[in-house]
Amino acid sequence: MEFRVKDLFQMDTLQQAFVVSGKQGLDNPIRGVTIIEAPDIAEWINGGELLLSSLYPLQSYNDREQHNFMIQLVDKNVSALVIKTGRFVQDIPKGIIAASDEYHLPVIQIPRQVPYREIMYPIMESLFNHQVTKLKYFKEAHDRFIALTLSNKGSEQIVHTLAKLIGNPVTLYDRNFFPMSTTDSQFSSFEVLQKETGALAIDTEFPCHRQRASYPDWGGKTCNQYVIPIETVNQIRIQLVIHEVYKLVEALDFIAIENAATSMSLDLVKQYAVAEVEMKYKDDLIDDLLHAKIDSLQSVYQRANLIGWDLNKTYVVVLFRLQHSGGSEAEEVDLYGLHHPYQRTLSDMIQQRIPEGPIRIRSDQLVVLWGVDPSEEEKGVCIQRIKEAAKSIQAAFCKRVQHLDIQVGIGNAAYAISELPRSYKEAQDALQLGASIKGQSAVASFSDLGIYRLLCQIEDPESLTSFIPPSLQKLLDYKQPNRDDLIQTLRVFLQQHQNAAKTAEELFCHYKTVTYRMDRIKEITGLDLDDPDEVLSIQVGLKIVTLLGDELIEAGVKA
Numbered sequence: 001m002e003f004r005v006k007d008l009f010q011m012d013t014l015q016q017a018f019v020v021s022g023k024q025g026l027d028n029p030i031r032g033v034t035i036i037e038a039p040d041i042a043e044w045i046n047g048g049e050l051l052l053s054s055l056y057p058l059q060s061y062n063d064r065e066q067h068n069f070m071i072q073l074v075d076k077n078v079s080a081l082v083i084k085t086g087r088f089v090q091d092i093p094k095g096i097i098a099a100s101d102e103y104h105l106p107v108i109q110i111p112r113q114v115p116y117r118e119i120m121y122p123i124m125e126s127l128f129n130h131q132v133t134k135l136k137y138f139k140e141a142h143d144r145f146i147a148l149t150l151s152n153k154g155s156e157q158i159v160h161t162l163a164k165l166i167g168n169p170v171t172l173y174d175r176n177f178f179p180m181s182t183t184d185s186q187f188s189s190f191e192v193l194q195k196e197t198g199a200l201a202i203d204t205e206f207p208c209h210r211q212r213a214s215y216p217d218w219g220g221k222t223c224n225q226y227v228i229p230i231e232t233v234n235q236i237r238i239q240l241v242i243h244e245v246y247k248l249v250e251a252l253d254f255i256a257i258e259n260a261a262t263s264m265s266l267d268l269v270k271q272y273a274v275a276e277v278e279m280k281y282k283d284d285l286i287d288d289l290l291h292a293k294i295d296s297l298q299s300v301y302q303r304a305n306l307i308g309w310d311l312n313k314t315y316v317v318v319l320f321r322l323q324h325s326g327g328s329e330a331e332e333v334d335l336y337g338l339h340h341p342y343q344r345t346l347s348d349m350i351q352q353r354i355p356e357g358p359i360r361i362r363s364d365q366l367v368v369l370w371g372v373d374p375s376e377e378e379k380g381v382c383i384q385r386i387k388e389a390a391k392s393i394q395a396a397f398c399k400r401v402q403h404l405d406i407q408v409g410i411g412n413a414a415y416a417i418s419e420l421p422r423s424y425k426e427a428q429d430a431l432q433l434g435a436s437i438k439g440q441s442a443v444a445s446f447s448d449l450g451i452y453r454l455l456c457q458i459e460d461p462e463s464l465t466s467f468i469p470p471s472l473q474k475l476l477d478y479k480q481p482n483r484d485d486l487i488q489t490l491r492v493f494l495q496q497h498q499n500a501a502k503t504a505e506e507l508f509c510h511y512k513t514v515t516y517r518m519d520r521i522k523e524i525t526g527l528d529l530d531d532p533d534e535v536l537s538i539q540v541g542l543k544i545v546t547l548l549g550d551e552l553i554e555a556g557v558k559a
Helices: 005-010 063-075 094-103 117-150 155-166 251-290 297-306 329-335 341-353 379-400 417-438 461-465 470-476 483-495 500-507 511-525 532-548 550-555
Strands: 018-021 032-035 049-053 080-084 107-110 170-173 179-182 191-195 209-215 221-231 237-244 314-324 359-361 366-372 404-414 443-445
Touching (some): 032 117, 063 094, 094 107, 117 155, 117 251, 155 170, 155 237, 251 297, 251 417, 314 417, 341 366, 341 379, 461 532, 470 483, 470 532, 483 532
Parallel strands (some): 032 049, 080 107, 404 443
Antiparallel strands (some): 170 179
16 A cells, blocks of 8 residues: 555644645655755655645745745645744745645645654654565566466466455457456457546556446446557557455555556467468468469378367358448558558457358458358258358448448358369459449359359450440440440340339430430341340349450450
8 A cells, every 4th residue: 555645644743734725635645755955845746745845935925925935836746734833933824825726736834843764764664665566566467477478378377366455357359359368258348438538547558548348248337447558569569457346456466567567567468479371371272272272181181280270171162351431442552461451350250150260361451251051051051151241240340431332242152272263263253243233342153143153154355345236335335425325224124024114114214215315226236125035145144244344345355
């Protein structure tokens, strides 16, 4: 316990002392004691001292000068001012008393016969004993946490050791305040009611703030928290939270907290270094599997075993891609990179859903090998479950980061590691075509692509364009400003089974506009919509246009 102003009155020599003013500051801690017999004493103190004075140098001060003198003491965080009366001053000046009450700096009056040494010696002895106690406790706490760090016990053991030392529950959160480790699960989830501003009453050597929180799993009860952010390499941050449930957090507790925070920071650095090596090793293995760069199955299984990855499972390759809402390619460049915070946030959300799923962070996308169990359910159900989970992740991420969209492409199941390149190619096609067909927030699986699955097998664009019928090619070569409107009208008209009214409703235009456009299309192309074979060829051609994109339309490639 710190030695405070109120503890002075337990001393035998101060039985006749009494508080003249500034009673609100009786809890001020005392960190030293000195005598002032010079008006410029404020320039020579460090702060936290108890000042003893007979006010000899202030005899000629008026009320304003006395007030300014007290302000200097307050600025230096002086604990209290003890004034001996009866020799140079009979009564304590009103200016000092007024400033004392205003700034909560206690003024204590003592009789003339009390020697300063009988005040100073007991205080210095108490401060010395307190300092020795702090040093002993610091060494004990330091040794315990360093031993945990050196023995590789991890953050969970550090958290439990800290909780025993300070007598309150402790929880460790990641940067998104997802609980990583806790000594009492009923305090893991909380809602902040009020965050205190300003400096803490206890000095700390690390960032810390105090806040009031309620706990739904604790019957909605409330208590104070101390939140200590711990940041280490590469801006990785965790949050250490002390729940002030059973006792108030005291100065000695902060010694343990500081040592625990240091140990966690060291442990985090170590984990980061190991994770970087594992990530590089894992990423290289995933790249080799996805691109069929396999020397031997035995070598692949040995590499996977080193990182605890089970290659005997069935995996579905799922691609997540971030991009700005309605943004251009230039705007998306800043999203790329292994350690971009948005990429890490998305990766964390996916990892929470599938803890054992390997994730590969690339420059523009996250590659996820999503494990499934085909023996328990049909293939279509597996894909549907992945789609639902991906949509849930997408919604949670976009709620948090509202200026970004997520595209998702899902391949078919790979029942052996040799099939992973095929699933990866399917996920890429689903990602690209899903965005073209359903928009930039599409969650598309390869099995949903219909005829596009067949068209994707033809990698040569010239071979694909040979399937565009001449009638449609004439429309593609039409060099008038309304060409795109005509192409879109034809596409929707065929999707609506040649129903002009539904086409007008879909395009938000008048019925007569649709009939006029269709007449114009027939004039340009000469197509016969009563011929089922020609209609089919037109539909396939339009899908090829979607597949190849605007380059085909602008180039006007001939069949």
